[in-house]
Amino acid sequence: MEVSLKEISKIVTGNTPSKKNKNYWNSKDICFIKPDVIGSGIDSITTSNEYISNSASSKARIVDRNTILITCIGNIGRIGIISDKKVAFNQQINAIIPNYKINIRYLAYVLLFSQPRLNALANSAVVPIVNKTQLGNFKVKINPNLESQGKIVSILDKIAKIIKKQTKEIEHLDELIKARFVEMFGEFPYNEKGWNIGTIRDLVSDVRYGTSKKASENNDGKYPYLRMNNITYDGKLDLRDLKSIDIPEKDLEKYSVKKDDILFNRTNSRELVGKTCVYTIPETMILAGFIIRVRLNELANPLFVSTFLNTDYSKQLFKTICKNASGQSNINATELQKIKIYIPPLSLQNKFANFVQQVDKSK
Known part of the structure; x- marks a missing residue:
C-alpha cells in the first residue's frame, strides 16, 4: 500500500x-x-x-x-x-x-x-x-504484513553485511593513501622534512566560482550540473544524482570544469564545508555557485593538493576559518588561497599521484 x-x-x-x-x-x-x-x-x-x-x-x-x-x-x-x-x-x-x-x-x-x-x-x-x-x-x-517485512529485512541485512565488508576494504585502501601521504611529505604544520612553505595562492593559475543559475526544471539541460552533493566528504566525485543546466556559450569557459581541476565546496554545513576533490572526467560539466574551481600552475599536482585539503589538519582548519550566515558556513576564494601548504618537488608529488592512481585501480 x-x-x-x-x-x-x-x-x-x-x-x-x-x-x-x-x-x-x-x-x-x-x-x-x-x-x-x-x-x-x-x-x-x-x-x-x-x-x-x-x-x-x-x-x-x-x-x-x-x-x-x-x-x-x-x-x-x-x-x-x-x-x-x-x-x-x-x-x-x-x-x-x-x-x-x-x-x-x-x-x-x-x-x-x-x-x-x-x-x-x-x-x-x-x-x-x-x-x-x-x-x-x-x-x-x-x-x-509484518512477517513479510521481517523476511525482507533479513535478506537485505545479509546483503548489507557483504557491502559493509567490502566498504571496509575500500576504507583500508583510503587509509593506505593517507599513510603514504604522511610517509612521503610528513605532517603539516610540523613539516619535519623541511619543505618550502607557501600558500594555495602560490600554486594556482586560475580560481573561479560556479554559476548561480538554477538547474533545468525538467533536467533536460545541455550540460551536466555539478553541485555540492556531488563531492563526498572523503574527497571523491559522486555523479549518482546529477542535474543538468543550459548556459550561454559565452559563459561556458567561465563556469565549466576540466579534467584535473580541483573542486572546493565553499558553502555547506560547518561539518561539510571544504569538501574537496579532483575532477577526473574529460566530459564538460558546469559548476554550481557554491563550488570554487581551482586550476593549478606548474608547481603542483592536483592529487597532492586535494589530498592535503582532505587531511584531518585541513578539515579542522576549515571549521576554524569558516564564517556562518543563514545557517550555512562559508569559506571564500580569498580565504582558501591564504591557506598555508608545504610545497615539495613536483617530481615527488607526481610519484604520490601515481601511487593514488594504482590504489584506485584496486578499489
Whole structure:
C-alpha cells in the first residue's frame, strides 16, 4: 500500500541548544547527533562526538529508541536508527517516529531506497533542503504484513553485511593513501622534512566560482550540473544524482570544469564545508555557485593538493576559518588561497599521484 510518512509516523525536526551556554555541553548525558555521524547504510546510532547535558533537554529535540533519523539538508536521505537509548539531534535532521505497526528496519530500508526521490524533492539546486512538511507528505510503498517485512529485512541485512565488508576494504585502501601521504611529505604544520612553505595562492593559475543559475526544471539541460552533493566528504566525485543546466556559450569557459581541476565546496554545513576533490572526467560539466574551481600552475599536482585539503589538519582548519550566515558556513576564494601548504618537488608529488592512481585501480 502507498501512504505518506505523516500517516504512519510523527516527524520531529532537530534543534541545537545554544553553544554560548557551557552548561548545556559540559557533560556526557545525551548523545547529540549531527549528519556526519550518520553513515551511508542504516546502521544503529549509539555514540557521537558531541553530547549535551540534561539541563539542555528543554532546548533540544530528544527521541527514544525505535526512531529513524534522516538528513534533510545538504546530503539528503542518510538514514540512522536509534535502537538503545535516547538521543538529541540538530536541525539538519528529521526524526521519524512510527505510530503504525511496522518493522523499524523495514521502514528504514524503504527510505534508504527512496533517496533518489527525496533528492529530486529538494527545493534548492545549491543547498538541497527537504523540509518537515515535504517529508511528511512524502509517499512510500510498504508491505503491511509484518512477517513479510521481517523476511525482507533479513535478506537485505545479509546483503548489507557483504557491502559493509567490502566498504571496509575500500576504507583500508583510503587509509593506505593517507599513510603514504604522511610517509612521503610528513605532517603539516610540523613539516619535519623541511619543505618550502607557501600558500594555495602560490600554486594556482586560475580560481573561479560556479554559476548561480538554477538547474533545468525538467533536467533536460545541455550540460551536466555539478553541485555540492556531488563531492563526498572523503574527497571523491559522486555523479549518482546529477542535474543538468543550459548556459550561454559565452559563459561556458567561465563556469565549466576540466579534467584535473580541483573542486572546493565553499558553502555547506560547518561539518561539510571544504569538501574537496579532483575532477577526473574529460566530459564538460558546469559548476554550481557554491563550488570554487581551482586550476593549478606548474608547481603542483592536483592529487597532492586535494589530498592535503582532505587531511584531518585541513578539515579542522576549515571549521576554524569558516564564517556562518543563514545557517550555512562559508569559506571564500580569498580565504582558501591564504591557506598555508608545504610545497615539495613536483617530481615527488607526481610519484604520490601515481601511487593514488594504482590504489584506485584496486578499489
